[in-house]
Amino acid sequence: MVIALGFEGSANKLGIGIIKDGQVLANPRSTYISPPGQGFLPRDTDKHHQNKIHELLGKCLEESQCKPEDIDVLCYTKGPGMGAPLQSVAIVVRTLSQLWNKPIVAVNHCIAHIEMGKLITGAKNPTILYVSGGNTQIIAYSNGRYRIFGETIDIAVGNCLDRFARVLKLSNDPSPGYNIEQMAKHGKKLAPLPYVVKGMDVSFSGLLSFIEERTDNWLKKGEYTPEDLCFSIQETIFAMLVETTERAMSNTTSKEVLIVGGVGCNERLQKMMSGMAQERGATLYATDERYCIDNGAMIAQAGTLLFQNGHLTPVSEATITQRFRTDEVPVDWIE
Template sequence: MVVTIGFEGSANKIGIGIIRDGEVLSNPRRTYITPPGEGFQPSATARHHQAHVLDVLQEALDIAKITPDQIDAVCYTKGPGMGAPLVSVAVVARTVAQLWQKPIIGVNHCIGHIEMARLITGADDPTVLYVSGGNTQVIAYSERRYQIFGETIDMAIGNCFDRLARLLKLSNDPSPGYNIEQMAKRGQRLVRLPYVVKGMDVSFSGMLSFIEERLDKWLAGEYTPQDICFSLQETAFAMLVETTERAMALTGSQEVLISDR
């Protein structure tokens, strides 16, 4: 049996997981949450990870009931992600690997998400819609590697949602996207927003700018914050569904795997 420990700290969440032959033994984490209306900055996020990483490491070992001598390899996120948080966690992973005398493996953040989702769901050969704070891509496995069939040409959908949450002063706890989703459930009116699909690629920045320019007028008139959240969510999701369906038709895939942050 192979036991690996993985360190992830590419954004505002620090997490450490232990896996034994595909079985998740532990996966504790801590999330850096900023006040409403504020995003998380790299330096402050890195300090958060530095403050919590050793506690999370001990918690991961305790929950898994694993000792360092039972671990076969140390893995860590090498990118993509925010530079300072990535470095702060990578330093700890390298130190642990040296102290425990274990091999260390750098993992691509995006592929890690996809493979983790495949492991949990049992998907065989899916078309992947990878959506997160920093990435929006339609991906499939072809010719012995992951190929990008479409992606955002400007900002990621997660970043778009985060920025709308800041405009509306929504809480970042547990996450801006979650709180937008809850608001959207109470939306009553669909606001017409720019729908931008260019071949297999999508664009969200124009939609966000469109909202920013009109938000005060809308909120003072006939639309509620719930309506705005509902409209952004429905429009953005429709764009992603269109490109994902097109990729499925191209690859002949019968499975869709949605992987987020």
Template sequence: MMDLTKTPRRIALGLEGSANKLGIGVILHSGPSLSSSSATVLSNIRHTFVSPPGTGFLPKDTAAHHRSFFVRIAKQALAAADVSISEMDCICYTKGPGMGAPLTSVAVAARTLALLWDKPLVGVNHCVGHIEMGRAITGASHPVVLYVSGGNTQVIAYAEQRYRIFGEALDIAVGNCLDRFARTLKIPNDPAPGYNIEQLAKQGGRVLLDLPYTVKGMDCSFSGILTRADELAAMMEKGTGKGPDGEPFTPADLCFSLQETIFAMLVEITERAMAHVGSNQVLIVGGVGCNERLQEMMGAMAKDRGGSVYATDERFCIDNGIMIAHAGLLAYETGFRTPIEESTCTQRFRTDEVLVKWRK
């Protein structure tokens, strides 16, 4: 076991299950105070529910997956962390946003452990978890945050102890758009549909197909581009789809065109937010943030502005338990607790609802 006598240390267990990934992690904060604290990842275990190609993941099936694997993943996380239950300060769980049934299954497990081990609970906003994990890993000090995932698309900046939303998707999230198009093309969901679209897009680029580009201020819309991409896929299937050069286009060309158009929209609204708040840093978080092409396009924009882009790899971009443990422990260190009778979850939990007391 770890020697906790030399420096003040606080340890949290984080439980994430807002979508198709069950993540459990243990984090350690060490240091005499919150402002001088450093974070150490002790374990970060994840298991993904993968549905057949051409399908999405239903809430009831995803919740059943989380219930089935919870004990196994929790034991692995605790064993990898090499800490005892007595050393644990709190249990942090995703309160929302996310899919109702999976969120509930993990919240029930969190309550069970809190009662079983007599530990305080901390309900965490999923989006804030992504942001704080990204800041901790990259060292970004005051960035504009582009949060892009299967369920969320937001441009965010910190001000007066809140993560303020400057722009967002007006309909479906960018990750949801990519996932649904993957179903249209029957692209496998393993390891992730968005990742497989990214790999296919690298084989395209012969033509850039005309797709709807919808940006309204710092907001954007993805339903129209998805509808048109689906129409082009149907034309391709019938053999009637032709590119600007009159030649038939391929699934790779479709994936390339979809990515280029969507990511250009994201770069535009992010740049507008940077100009508004006077920041030259961009932090990309969320599962779609792993996309190398998005990082490349955002990097070119930031470079033109004399700035830089910060992003993490799939260990921390994709939903995970350690981000919930980290954000939860930050809140715990400011005195925040979630009473058992209030340890519910909600599918709609806005990023800007959270009081960020740990930042000045």
């Protein structure tokens, strides 16, 4: 039996979770929300995490009814992510390790999403679409690693949606992507946007520039409503992701698709991917906002698997890596 305490702080969400042998005992989260029309800056996000982490840790221990002496291992996000908030969380974990005399496991953020998705859905060997504010990758397991079959060659899908939300001055509460999703449900007219798939990779920067340059003019002339444009950007981007995921499935002969990451909560993306999966005789697996959005329990789950396979991180090496590739991590818990 392993009780793992996980700390996630790679972007604007601070999460602390406790996992006990695959059971989530507590998973509180606090989100830094920037003003409408603005993104979240590293220094402001870092300040939020510093102000909230002590309170959130107390809440996590209280909800789980665990004491520090019950914890077997401390797990934290090493990367990828924003440097300042990652660093603040890592400092707290190093401090707790010495205060509580507990071992540390450094966790890759992307692999944590995958392992949490597998735990919650029961997926065994899926083709994975990992979509979030900072990452867009199509992944499958092969020969001891999670291999990247395709990815964005510029900006991530979540970043693209967030930046378009700023153009429309949408609220960042609870998230720009969620507000785009709600508006898209009322869109009726599809605007012609660039569709950029290059082999197994996708590109969103040109599409974003195209719609940014035309939005004001389209709205002034009444050619499209804000709802139409939200509908259009979603449909175009998600079609690109479904196409490349299907191509990866044909290469892996997989019969499972797992969507993870914050954008994975989008119901329209899930519906489009489900249609593709059904046509291939495959099954779609996805989670809700409790687990697809960054959270501490996912770090604890991946950390448990690493801990059980002897991957410990000395306090002196419990640092951060802003660019930490998914395929850099040996995955020796899968046979």
